[in-house]
Amino acid sequence: MLARVLSSAVIGIDAYLVEVEVDIAQGLPTFTTVGLPEAAVKESRERVKSAISNSGYTFPADRITVNLAPANIKKEGTGFDLPIALGILGATGILPEKAISGYLFLGELSLDGRVKPVNGSLPMAIAAQKAGYRGIVVPADNGNEASVVSGLCVYPVRTLSQVVDFLRGFCSILPQKTDVKTLFETEDRSGTDFSEVLGQEHAKRALEIAAAGGHNVLMVGPPGSGKTMLARRISTILPPMSFEEAIETTKIFSVVGLLNRKQPLVTRRPFRGPHHTVSDAGLIGGGHIPRPGEVSLAHNGVLFLDELPEYKKNVLEVLRQPLEDLQVTISRAATSLTYPSSFMLIAAMNPCPCGYFTDPRHACRCTAHQIHRYRSKISGPLLDRIDLHVEVPAVPQKDLMADPNAETSAEIRQRVMAARQIQNRRFKRTRIYSNAQMASRHIRSHCRIDDDAGSVLESAIDSLGLSARAYNRILKISRTIADLEGAADIQVHHVTEAIQYRSLDRAQHQP
Numbered sequence: 001m002l003a004r005v006l007s008s009a010v011i012g013i014d015a016y017l018v019e020v021e022v023d024i025a026q027g028l029p030t031f032t033t034v035g036l037p038e039a040a041v042k043e044s045r046e047r048v049k050s051a052i053s054n055s056g057y058t059f060p061a062d063r064i065t066v067n068l069a070p071a072n073i074k075k076e077g078t079g080f081d082l083p084i085a086l087g088i089l090g091a092t093g094i095l096p097e098k099a100i101s102g103y104l105f106l107g108e109l110s111l112d113g114r115v116k117p118v119n120g121s122l123p124m125a126i127a128a129q130k131a132g133y134r135g136i137v138v139p140a141d142n143g144n145e146a147s148v149v150s151g152l153c154v155y156p157v158r159t160l161s162q163v164v165d166f167l168r169g170f171c172s173i174l175p176q177k178t179d180v181k182t183l184f185e186t187e188d189r190s191g192t193d194f195s196e197v198l199g200q201e202h203a204k205r206a207l208e209i210a211a212a213g214g215h216n217v218l219m220v221g222p223p224g225s226g227k228t229m230l231a232r233r234i235s236t237i238l239p240p241m242s243f244e245e246a247i248e249t250t251k252i253f254s255v256v257g258l259l260n261r262k263q264p265l266v267t268r269r270p271f272r273g274p275h276h277t278v279s280d281a282g283l284i285g286g287g288h289i290p291r292p293g294e295v296s297l298a299h300n301g302v303l304f305l306d307e308l309p310e311y312k313k314n315v316l317e318v319l320r321q322p323l324e325d326l327q328v329t330i331s332r333a334a335t336s337l338t339y340p341s342s343f344m345l346i347a348a349m350n351p352c353p354c355g356y357f358t359d360p361r362h363a364c365r366c367t368a369h370q371i372h373r374y375r376s377k378i379s380g381p382l383l384d385r386i387d388l389h390v391e392v393p394a395v396p397q398k399d400l401m402a403d404p405n406a407e408t409s410a411e412i413r414q415r416v417m418a419a420r421q422i423q424n425r426r427f428k429r430t431r432i433y434s435n436a437q438m439a440s441r442h443i444r445s446h447c448r449i450d451d452d453a454g455s456v457l458e459s460a461i462d463s464l465g466l467s468a469r470a471y472n473r474i475l476k477i478s479r480t481i482a483d484l485e486g487a488a489d490i491q492v493h494h495v496t497e498a499i500q501y502r503s504l505d506r507a508q509h510q511p
């Protein structure tokens with residue numbers, strides 16, 4: 001006897017449909033799973049056996065063959081437990097074939113028959129909806145997440161026997177619905193605000209420009225000057241996430257199993273701050289079947305690397321691909337997966353190994369050679385992908401008084417959003433979204449400067465010893481500064497301000 005049950009599995013952040021075929025034939029009792037199952041899928045037979053028996057059904061003492069089709073893709077995870085169990089119950093005649101068809105099933109089984117949550121239920125629900133299924137049966141703990149998808153009935157279940165009763169028509173299950181709008185409205189803005197950062201007007205202005213143009217930033221300053229504090233507040237001035245962005249980021253969190261079950265949609269831009277001991281696999285993703293790393297978990301949000309020179313050289317080098325391509329491809333012998341990784345990089349470092357080179361209140365103990373060696377840990381190509389360099393000096397005592405007139409994140413965000421709207425119009429019908437992503441040809445057409453601004457820029461390059469690669473960076477930042485002002489043309493004062501944000505190019509020439 002043969003039964004077919006539909007399920008789904010994830011590749012990267014997208015799901016594909018899997019047909020679970022169960023054949024029961026007379027013979028010595030065996031249980032074989034074919035179709036490239038990984039260890040967790042092979043082990044499912046033990047869980048399925050106990051779950052069926054402990055739910056009050058008879059487990060057949062026959063030869064059972066389970067085939068997971070398509071057979072050429074590796075299957076991993078525990079989500080096939082429920083469909084395999086239903087297939088066995090279908091093949092033994094407990095469940096009529098008609099009852100099973102039209103639904104997609106996923107769920108891990110515990111030995112007593114409870115249905116436990118699995119990773120990736122959001123992409124699987126999207127796959128079910130696209131394929132036109134009438135419903136998806138998911139573990140109750142995944143119900144919130146799957147019900148974010150509109151146009152699909154999501155049936156949350158707690159036990160195997162509840163699923164069987166539902167399919168046999170002995171009980172009904174109310175489809176779960178989530179009003180996606182409320183997820184955006186009830187969003188907690190985390191309680192942090194730019195107005196809490198005292199002084200540091202120059203750094204705040206730089207971060208506003210960075211947020212407006214999607215530029216990467218490197219902050220340089222002594223310990224305790226507020227670099228971490230500033231970085232943590234960046235997401236409060238970025239534009240709110242769109243629904244599409246929220247879905248993309250949520251899919252990544254879903255496949256890694258990091259989704260908060262009560263907040264099924266990531267509606268707040270992620271902020272990821274991996275420690276400097278992170279491995280290259282931890283940062284960009286890896287593993288036997290590649291999993292997304294920190295750069296993908298920061299997708300549509302902020303990746304904060306504190307103490308940048310402390311990260312291992314190979315870790316900093318692998319950052320170059322996601323920074324350039326906004327996605328990372330991880331290749332393994334068996335498979336090659338691509339994960340999105342469009343994030344804003346906010347890096348921070350001390351100006352020297354002891355940290356106090358620019359702090360008037362502390363004497364710096366470092367030699368010129370030590371400082372040079374420390375700074376040169378950040379390679380030219382990486383530095384090249386960071387548009388803004390910002391000096392964050394120690395805050396003078398007089399500035400450490402709460403300022404009742406300090407601008408709030410909401411006020412700054414208004415300006416950021418206005419500048420983003422200008423960019424949306426500018427880059428309509430192109431594949432780029434912000435000034436930071438402009439390639440040379442875009443810079444040529446959108447960052448034209450008049451003769452006055454051109455001569456200011458040229459003399460800055462000569463007198464400050466700026467590298468040639470700084471030229472395009474300065475033009476991009478000038479474009480964003482002009483957008484923040486609502487100016488159609490880049491003017492001299494935009495260029496003059498932008499030049500200040502390439503301080504490390506200068507430093508390289510003055511070790």
Ligand SMILES: Nc1ncnc2c1ncn2[C@@H]1O[C@H](COP(=O)(O)OP(=O)(O)OP(=O)(O)O)[C@@H](O)[C@H]1O
Pocket residue numbers: 196197198199200221222223224225226227228229230306348350395
């Ligand atoms: N400008 C500031 N306004 C208000 N508080 C500040 C400011 N700068 C520093 N602080 C206080 O000092 C603490 C330490 O700051 P923070 O960790 O941001 O410094 P940092 O520059 O990142 O230091 P480190 O280099 O050691 O990481 C903050 O939690 C905050 O309480």
